[in-house]
Amino acid sequence: MSAWLLVDAGNTRIKWALVDSAADGWLAEGAALHADAADLAAQWGTAFGAAPPLRVLAANVAGTAVRTRLEQMLAAVAPGAAVEWFASSAQRAGLVNGYRNPAQLGCDRFAAAIGARALAPGRAVVVANCGTATTIDAIDAAGRFVGGMILPGLGLMASSLARNTAQLPQIQPGALLPSPFADNTDDAILAGCLSAQAGAIERAFARHGAVECILSGGAAPYIAPMLAQAPLLAGALRHVDNIVMKGLHAIVRAEGDPC
Numbered sequence: 303m304s305a306w307l308l309v310d311a312g313n314t315r316i317k318w319a320l321v322d323s324a325a326d327g328w329l330a331e332g333a334a335l336h337a338d339a340a341d342l343a344a345q346w347g348t349a350f351g352a353a354p355p356l357r358v359l360a361a362n363v364a365g366t367a368v369r370t371r372l373e374q375m376l377a378a379v380a381p382g383a384a385v386e387w388f389a390s391s392a393q394r395a396g397l398v399n400g401y402r403n404p405a406q407l408g409c410d411r412f413a414a415a416i417g418a419r420a421l422a423p424g425r426a427v428v429v430a431n432c433g434t435a436t437t438i439d440a441i442d443a444a445g446r447f448v449g450g451m452i453l454p455g456l457g458l459m460a461s462s463l464a465r466n467t468a469q470l471p472q473i474q475p476g477a478l479l480p481s482p483f484a485d486n487t488d489d490a491i492l493a494g495c496l497s498a499q500a501g502a503i504e505r506a507f508a509r510h511g512a513v514e515c516i517l518s519g520g521a522a523p524y525i526a527p528m529l530a531q532a533p534l535l536a537g538a539l540r541h542v543d544n545i546v547m548k549g550l551h552a553i554v555r556a557e558g559d560p561c
């Protein structure tokens with residue numbers, strides 16, 4: 303069984319995992335901010351040892367310059383590896399893409415939906431990926447990506463207030479507040495942004511009639527405590543590290559090792 307390198311290049315961070323096609327075949331993982339992307343070569347060198355992967359499956363929504371940079375690094379650390387730049391299509395790994403133009407759907411969202419389907423087969427699911435943007439997508443019990451929402455992520459929401467107002471400061475992400483009705487500016491911003499994120503997820507969950515809500519992404523740890531208090535989501539909330547990567551792994555498992 304040969305190893306695959308999976309890459310999820312989002313707008314803030316590049317995440318990767320080294321896997322094989324077994325269900326529990328998660329061998330190593332790592333991440334770097336775009337500014338520190340050069341660190342990936344060292345991370346990969348350590349993870350690969352003397353056996354670089356022969357196949358790479360990469361989802362990139364961070365633009366062509368990032369893709370070119372990754373191609374150069376991959377050529378150095380895994381020379382000769384076959385690289386597939388994952389793109390949204392009408393159907394893949396048992397998931398049907400309901401976007402009017404399937405290729406327009408962010409490939410990270412399609413991969414996340416494939417991951418959600420793999421984790422909750424035959425169930426109506428909402429998958430919220432809380433990264434630079436927050437995406438909240440609906441997958442039905444028959445395995446169709448129905449559609450979804452895109453909103454500014456938690457960090458973007460907060461920083462847009464700081465950038466576009468005279469009096470509001472840049473806040474740091476923080477823990478759940480005891481009350482949504484804050485008595486100071488920093489907490490009022492945090493309460494507003496967290497409530498907007500959690501509220502959109504709850505609303506999508508209710509509207510879709512979902513039975514499971516998968517929460518992922520770098521901002522998920524801040525949003526999860528608020529969702530955990532939502533009666534609507536009782537017993538239905540599941541925090542999954544990097545659902546995009548889980549989806550790419552599901553594709554590798556579904557399609558197997560080419561001979």
Ligand SMILES: Nc1ncnc2c1ncn2[C@@H]1O[C@H](COP(=O)(O)OP(=O)(O)O)[C@@H](O)[C@H]1O
Nearest residue numbers: 312313314315432433434435455457519520521
């Ligand atoms: N150490 C960190 N560095 C950067 N962002 C972080 C960090 N910890 C949490 N975050 C939050 O996670 C978001 C990035 O999450 P991630 O899922 O990696 O996004 P993307 O897939 O868009 O690159 C940031 O916008 C921020 O809200």
Ligand SMILES: CC(C)(COP(=O)(O)O)[C@@H](O)C(=O)NCCC(=O)O
Nearest residue numbers: 312313363406407408433434435452
């Ligand atoms: C919505 C996104 C910006 C999310 O990116 P991320 O927050 O993961 O960096 C990305 O999925 C994207 O560029 N989508 C293309 C448009 C669409 O999905 O309709």
Ligand SMILES: [K+]
Nearest residue numbers: 431433435437
């Ligand atoms: K996202």
